[in-house]
Amino acid sequence: MRIGELAQQTGCQVETIRYYEREGILPKPQRGQNNYRLYGEPHQRRLQFVRRCRDLGFSLEEVRTLLDMINGGTQSCAEVEALGRSHLEAVREKIADLRKMEARLSELVSRCHGGRTPDCSFVEELFES
Amino acid sequence: MRIGELAQQTGCQVETIRYYEREGILPKPQRGQNNYRLYGEPHQRRLQFVRRCRDLGFSLEEVRTLLDMINGGTQSCAEVEALGRSHLEAVREKIADLRKMEARLSELVSRCHGGRTPDCSFVEELFES
DNA sequence: CTTGACCCTATAGTGACTACAGGGTTTATA
DNA sequence: TATAAACCCTGTAGTCACTATAGGGTCAAG
Numbered sequence: 001m002r003i004g005e006l007a008q009q010t011g012c013q014v015e016t017i018r019y020y021e022r023e024g025i026l027p028k029p030q031r032g033q034n035n036y037r038l039y040g041e042p043h044q045r046r047l048q049f050v051r052r053c054r055d056l057g058f059s060l061e062e063v064r065t066l067l068d069m070i071n072g073g074t075q076s077c078a079e080v081e082a083l084g085r086s087h088l089e090a091v092r093e094k095i096a097d098l099r100k101m102e103a104r105l106s107e108l109v110s111r112c113h114g115g116r117t118p119d120c121s122f123v124e125e126l127f128e129s
Numbered sequence: 130m131r132i133g134e135l136a137q138q139t140g141c142q143v144e145t146i147r148y149y150e151r152e153g154i155l156p157k158p159q160r161g162q163n164n165y166r167l168y169g170e171p172h173q174r175r176l177q178f179v180r181r182c183r184d185l186g187f188s189l190e191e192v193r194t195l196l197d198m199i200n201g202g203t204q205s206c207a208e209v210e211a212l213g214r215s216h217l218e219a220v221r222e223k224i225a226d227l228r229k230m231e232a233r234l235s236e237l238v239s240r241c242h243g244g245r246t247p248d249c250s251f252v253e254e255l256f257e258s
Numbered sequence: 259c260t261t262g263a264c265c266c267t268a269t270a271g272t273g274a275c276t277a278c279a280g281g282g283t284t285t286a287t288a
Numbered sequence: 289t290a291t292a293a294a295c296c297c298t299g300t301a302g303t304c305a306c307t308a309t310a311g312g313g314t315c316a317a318g
Contacts, residue, residue: 004295014296015276023274034283036296045256052255057230060274070252077249081241084251088234091227098224101186105217112210120206122213123199126181127174133264143265144307152305163314165265189305 006039010047017047025050025060025067057091135168139176146176154179154189154196186220 007014020026026047029037046067053063062083069079111121136143149155155176158166175196182192191212198208240250 002296013276016274018297019275034296036283049256054274055230056234057227066252077241077251080249080251081238084234084238084241088231088238091231091234095224095227095231098186098220098227101184102217102220102224105185105213105220109210109213109217112206112213120209122206122209123195127178131265142307145305147266148306163265165314183305 001039003037003039006044006047009044010051012047012051020047020050023060025064056087058087062087130168132166132168135173135176138173139180141176141180149176149179152189154193185216187216191216 001009003014003017006012007017017026021028026043029039029043032038049067050063053066054060058066065083066080069076108122108125111125130138132143132146135141136146146155150157155172158168158172161167178196179192182195183189187195194212195209198205237251237254240254
């Protein structure tokens with residue numbers, strides 16, 4: 001199939017697929033007489049793997065690492081697990097950060113009573129505290 | 130004070146301060162005979178405002194909007210509140226996203242029992258599901 | 259005087275895309 | 289058959305919010 005269909009099948013943009021190829025995340029596919037890329041199931045499965053990892057917040061570098069582990073053929077589930085746990089920890093930290101942000105924003109917003117007053121506690125606190 | 134001291138006082142990098150000036154977030158300061166930037170308290174207070182907004186996850190564009198509201202002199206606390214609430218909502222959505230991510234990662238990781246097995250459920254699920 | 263810290267401008271790089279320019283190929287329709 | 293729109297290609301630049309580097313000037317302390 002051509003790149004447009006692969007994009008549809010995987011929910012990944014055409015341009016992103018080309019980007020992944022340039023970055024070495026996807027191998028170069030075969031080409032037709034017209035120089036169009038031609039993809040088969042292995043490419044599709046690999047791209048779906050990449051997208052799932054990305055959806056889980058893995059960076060491309062981490063995805064690359066995972067793919068290397070798999071393709072090395074000497075994949076150790078312990079290494080994969082370690083990467084997964086490390087990333088899970090990062091996600092939890094990010095959640096914690098955002099929760100702090102949320103709490104502070106909630107507080108600031110709750111002190112807003114709207115209106116056309118020149119004194120806005122939201123702004124005042126950000127300027128002073 | 131010079132830029133290095135302003136950086137220290139505000140916890141903001143020298144290069145970031147220059148960047149903010151280029152982006153129009155900070156007004157151009159006066160210069161000394163040596164062409165060094167010279168900052169006073171108004172600049173410091175403004176930069177601290179910018180940093181606090183950034184720490185709360187506001188984009189530079191949103192910061193710019195807030196500053197315009199304030200400097201327009203016709204600031205309406207309702208507008209500020211609206212921006213704050215909208216942003217708070219975005220933060221909550223991001224948290225929800227991350228929570229989903231966390232849950233999925235937790236699930237995948239919990240199925241990992243380590244070891245040198247060629248069958249890694251983590252990888253298998255990402256390739257197949 | 260020397261040297262290291264500080265300052266300056268201009269420009270490029272980061273990560274993960276996304277958009278655009280300019281041009282070729284395919285497909286569906288009149 | 290002709291046409292127009294959709295699709296494909298490569299190369300390059302832009303997005304966002306910084307961050308780093310190159311090359312050069314100024315200041316302050318020893």
